[in-house]
Amino acid sequence: VSNPGNGRSWSGAFQYLQDALHESDLAAGDAIHVAAGTYLPDRYVGSPNGSGDLTESFELRPGVAVYGGFPPGGGPFATRDPASWPAILSGDILGLAQDAYASCGDADSGAADCFTATPWTTGCVNGSCCTQVCDQIPFCCVMGWDQQCAYAAVDICEGRATVTALGIGQSILLDGFTIRDGSAVGAPAVDPYIYYGGGMRCGYAGGPVVIANCTFTGNQAEYGGGLAITGGVAHVVNCRFEANQAFLGGAMYVNYADATLANCLFTGNAADEGAGSGVYADPDSVVSIVNSTFVGNFSASHGIAAYEVSEIANCIFWGNGSTSVYGTGSVTYSCVEGGHTGEGNIDAHPLFADAGGGDYRLALDSPCLDAGNASALSQDVADLDGDLQTDEPTPLDLHMARRVLDSTVDIGAYERCRYDLNGDGLVSVEDLLALLAAWTTDPGGPPDFNDSGDVGIDDFLELLANWTGCD
Structure with a gap:
C-alpha cells in the first residue's frame, strides 16, 4: 500500500497491520482483512522503518476477527486463499532469522558456553540465538564466550510472542496466517510470562479465542515454542506446527486453560529440555485433541509428543520417540507407535502418502482409513464450511476436504476418500x-x-x- 487510508476499503487500506488493529472498533464488530505479505509488529505509521523493539507484538482486539490470505491489492472474501496468498506475521524484527542454524563452535571451544550458560541471562537456549549473537560479534564464536557476548544475547535474542490475545472481552478469531520466527525470551522479573509462546500467547478470559487455518513455524520460547495458552478457552483448528522449539511444549504449552485441537499437524517440533515436543499440558488444564497427526517430533524426555493431555481421539503418533503419549487422559481410536491402552487404538505404521516429501495424507492401504470414531469429532467452532453452523461436527479436514464419508472417519489430520x-x-x-x-x-x-x-x-x-x- 503506497498511500494508506482509513482501512475501510481495499483502495484505502492501512499499510501496516498494527494500525488496523489499533483502529479496529469492538463496538462496531470490525473484521480485518489482510492481503498477502510479510508484517512485522514494530512497523506502524509512526515507525515505517521499524522501531527495533523486540517486545512489540500484534495485540488482537476483543470481538475483532482477523482474516489473512487475500490476494495482493485485496479482493472479495471469496478470493481468499491463505495457501496461495500467505499473510506472514513475522517476529524476525532484526532480520536475523535463518532457515537453519549451525553450531557456533566446537563442543570444547569457548563458544560452546553460549549453550551451557543459564538461558536468557548469560547464554543462549539454542543455535538460533547463538548464531545471531556471533553474526554481530564474531569474537564470541572465534575466541570464546564472555560477558560482552552474554549482554549481546539479552539484547539480540530477548523478545516476546509475535501475536498476543490477552485480557477480558468478547471472542477473538485469527484465521489464515503464517506465524513465524517469533522468539519469546527474556527476564521473568519484567513479565512472568514473557518466555511463553514464541509465535503466539493466549491468556484471555471471556469469549473463546479461535485460531484457524494458521501455520506456526520456526518459533522458539521457553514454554510453547509455537503457541502458549495461559488462561481462558481456546480452539485451535486446521493448524500446522512445524519446526518450533522450547524447553517444554515444543509446539504448544497449555496451563490454567481449556483448549481443543482439531485437524492439526505437528512435525519437526522439539522440546529440548523436557517433555511435550508437540503439546505439553499442565495438570490444571483441560486439553482435547481430535483428528490430528504428530510425526517426527523430538523430546528430551523419552520422546513424548503429547504430555498430560486430557483426551485424545482419532490421532496419529508416529516417529516421535519411544513414548509418544504420557499421562492419565484417555486415548481412543488412535494410531500410536508402540501401542497404547484404549478402545479402538492400533499400533501399525500409518502409511503416509509421502512422508519423505512432507505429505502426511494417508495412502490407500493405510490401516488408519475408516478406523476413527465419528462421534468424537469436535464442533465446527471455526465454521470451516462457511454455513454459519458452528455447533455441527467438524465437516472438513486439514486439506479442507470432506471429513465424514460413508458415516466413517479416518485417523489423523487428513481424510482419504477411497475413490x-x-x-x-x-x-x-x-x-x-x-x-x-x-x-x-x-x-x-x-x-x-x-x-x-x-x-x-x-x-x-x-x-x-x-x-x-x-x-
Whole structure:
C-alpha cells in the first residue's frame, strides 16, 4: 500500500497491520482483512522503518476477527486463499532469522558456553540465538564466550510472542496466517510470562479465542515454542506446527486453560529440555485433541509428543520417540507407535502418502482409513464450511476436504476418500484411468471397491457415483 487510508476499503487500506488493529472498533464488530505479505509488529505509521523493539507484538482486539490470505491489492472474501496468498506475521524484527542454524563452535571451544550458560541471562537456549549473537560479534564464536557476548544475547535474542490475545472481552478469531520466527525470551522479573509462546500467547478470559487455518513455524520460547495458552478457552483448528522449539511444549504449552485441537499437524517440533515436543499440558488444564497427526517430533524426555493431555481421539503418533503419549487422559481410536491402552487404538505404521516429501495424507492401504470414531469429532467452532453452523461436527479436514464419508472417519489430520486413487483430493479423470489400468486384476483393495476379487464394471460404476465426491 503506497498511500494508506482509513482501512475501510481495499483502495484505502492501512499499510501496516498494527494500525488496523489499533483502529479496529469492538463496538462496531470490525473484521480485518489482510492481503498477502510479510508484517512485522514494530512497523506502524509512526515507525515505517521499524522501531527495533523486540517486545512489540500484534495485540488482537476483543470481538475483532482477523482474516489473512487475500490476494495482493485485496479482493472479495471469496478470493481468499491463505495457501496461495500467505499473510506472514513475522517476529524476525532484526532480520536475523535463518532457515537453519549451525553450531557456533566446537563442543570444547569457548563458544560452546553460549549453550551451557543459564538461558536468557548469560547464554543462549539454542543455535538460533547463538548464531545471531556471533553474526554481530564474531569474537564470541572465534575466541570464546564472555560477558560482552552474554549482554549481546539479552539484547539480540530477548523478545516476546509475535501475536498476543490477552485480557477480558468478547471472542477473538485469527484465521489464515503464517506465524513465524517469533522468539519469546527474556527476564521473568519484567513479565512472568514473557518466555511463553514464541509465535503466539493466549491468556484471555471471556469469549473463546479461535485460531484457524494458521501455520506456526520456526518459533522458539521457553514454554510453547509455537503457541502458549495461559488462561481462558481456546480452539485451535486446521493448524500446522512445524519446526518450533522450547524447553517444554515444543509446539504448544497449555496451563490454567481449556483448549481443543482439531485437524492439526505437528512435525519437526522439539522440546529440548523436557517433555511435550508437540503439546505439553499442565495438570490444571483441560486439553482435547481430535483428528490430528504428530510425526517426527523430538523430546528430551523419552520422546513424548503429547504430555498430560486430557483426551485424545482419532490421532496419529508416529516417529516421535519411544513414548509418544504420557499421562492419565484417555486415548481412543488412535494410531500410536508402540501401542497404547484404549478402545479402538492400533499400533501399525500409518502409511503416509509421502512422508519423505512432507505429505502426511494417508495412502490407500493405510490401516488408519475408516478406523476413527465419528462421534468424537469436535464442533465446527471455526465454521470451516462457511454455513454459519458452528455447533455441527467438524465437516472438513486439514486439506479442507470432506471429513465424514460413508458415516466413517479416518485417523489423523487428513481424510482419504477411497475413490481418490491418486491422492489429489478429487475424484476425476486421473482416478478413472487408474481404475481402467487395474481392470480385471486383484489389487487387494481399491480400485476393487466392492472387494469382489477383481476390478470390474461394478467398481467402475461406484467410482462414477462418487465423481468429485471428495471435495
